[in-house]
Amino acid sequence: MGYVADSLRSMGITLRTFLQKPVTVEFPEVRRPRAERYRASFALLHEADGDEACIGCLQCERICPSQVIAIKAAGKKESPVTGKKRGYADDFTLDLSACIFCELCVQVCPTDAIVMTREQETPTFSREELVLTMPMLYANEKSKHRAWADGTKLMDMQALPKPPPAAALAAPAAPTTPVAPPSGGGTP
């Protein structure tokens, strides 16, 4: 008898849920807004003058614990924008399938060239398609919502708190109120 009651109860729950509005959405047609610090993918950025921000220093590649970043540094070349010599990356790939989203690559970047984005890449059927190429990373600069952090902001968070100003240290301590002897004590 208990089995019948349980079956009827579960059927009732199924029917009730069936008639409710779905709480899920179709992805990637509908993309829900993500929290400011949500980490989903990556973008490479340009400077304000249009030059590539990445200087090919390899720091992100070296710090990556999953070793998913591969960069072909170009060495120093004349900038087409400023005419000055500076470093570039000839190629840059990031294998999203093995990334642990630790954000260390973003933190160490000295030029804030690499940032994380809050929007997932479109799902794929093969791991190879999750390797973000340099053109894909630069394309994400325009089309994806950026996460909160860049290298400068993350390094600022690591900085030690500033010591109090010297004047505050040199200020004399406030006088302490003398403690009155207890009345009616044992003093003759």
Ligand code: SF4
């Ligand atoms: S987030 Fe971490 S694991 Fe992913 S690429 Fe950057 S350093 Fe590597």
Ligand code: SF4
């Ligand atoms: S993304 Fe940043 S850390 Fe990585 S190679 Fe380019 S400049 Fe260096």
